[in-house]
Amino acid sequence: MALWLLRGLRRRIVTTGYPARPDPSATLLPTPPAFDPRRLTPELADRLARLCPSGALRRDGDVLLLDVGACTACGRCIQAAGGAARPSGVFELAATDPEQLHKRIPIQGATP
Amino acid sequence: MSDQEETLARELRHRATSLFGRSLHLRTVDTGSCAACESEIRLLAAPHYDLHRLGFFFTPTPRHADLLLVTGPAVRASDVALRKAYEATPDPKVVVATGACALGGVFSEDMLVHGAVEEVVPVDVRIPGCPPSPLALLQGLLVAVGRLEAKVATMSFRLDEAAS
Numbered sequence: 001m002a003l004w005l006l007r008g009l010r011r012r013i014v015t016t017g018y019p020a021r022p023d024p025s026a027t028l029l030p031t032p033p034a035f036d037p038r039r040l041t042p043e044l045a046d047r048l049a050r051l052c053p054s055g056a057l058r059r060d061g062d063v064l065l066l067d068v069g070a071c072t073a074c075g076r077c078i079q080a081a082g083g084a085a086r087p088s089g090v091f092e093l094a095a096t097d098p099e100q101l102h103k104r105i106p107i108q109g110a111t112p
Numbered sequence: 113m114s115d116q117e118e119t120l121a122r123e124l125r126h127r128a129t130s131l132f133g134r135s136l137h138l139r140t141v142d143t144g145s146c147a148a149c150e151s152e153i154r155l156l157a158a159p160h161y162d163l164h165r166l167g168f169f170f171t172p173t174p175r176h177a178d179l180l181l182v183t184g185p186a187v188r189a190s191d192v193a194l195r196k197a198y199e200a201t202p203d204p205k206v207v208v209a210t211g212a213c214a215l216g217g218v219f220s221e222d223m224l225v226h227g228a229v230e231e232v233v234p235v236d237v238r239i240p241g242c243p244p245s246p247l248a249l250l251q252g253l254l255v256a257v258g259r260l261e262a263k264v265a266t267m268s269f270r271l272d273e274a275a276s
């Protein structure tokens with residue numbers, strides 16, 4: 001039985017408190033990766049850009065471009081990057097401008 | 113943009129927001145989605161998310177809609193349907209592109225798909241995710257009507273800055 005149903009039967013409220021209160025299940029959602037620039041080498045960045053199935057990661061000189069809109073949160077880069085990437089844990093990703101979704105992550109020791 | 117235009121744009125945005133202060137009807141438009149997004153949108157009406165408490169309602173016709181929730185990579189076969197739905201929606205209207213496909217992530221442009229909803233109709237709010245969870249959709253809808261700020265602009269997706 002779903003836990004939220006049990007909780008709802010006990011409290012008589014099944015509805016989430018979001019957006020007034022954070023939803024406890026939000027931590028379980030798959031989220032786009034966040035990168036550690038200190039451990040992001042040029043080789044790793046190239047490998048991650050090749051690996052990304054939806055083309056959300058692209059290397060542009062000395063930065064790794066992450067298109068959050070294109071990311072499907074599949075987790076392949078997190079698996080391949082060792083400790084250099086982790087799930088960001090952010091699910092509130094709605095943007096009014098496409099530029100807000102383009103993130104630039106500096107690559108360690110890369111020449112532009 | 114000149115100062116005057118900026119003021120006008122701000123006033124227009126404020127007016128649209130106050131117009132949407134009442135309950136708001138949304139219409140979903142599928143442009144070749146795999147139905148994962150639809151499955152999450154359907155969950156919005158379930159007891160746990162209950163979007164009706166926030167004043168959002170689904171409507172079966174774009175003529176009664178204030179907001180179009182567009183999913184899928186905009187396949188060319190659905191061009192006419194999408195344009196008709198857009199034109200039939202009364203102003204002021206908001207178009208929300210939902211999911212990685214609609215934002216241009218999964219399919220590139222070719223003879224069958226446009227690759228992004230933006231290529232066909234103007235998009236106001238983008239909700240990333242594959243599929244976006246109902247919570248992400250709720251946040252996107254609230255951003256669309258100006259009741260929540262878009263948080264993603266301030267985030268860097270870097271671990272060193274996230275920790276501080």
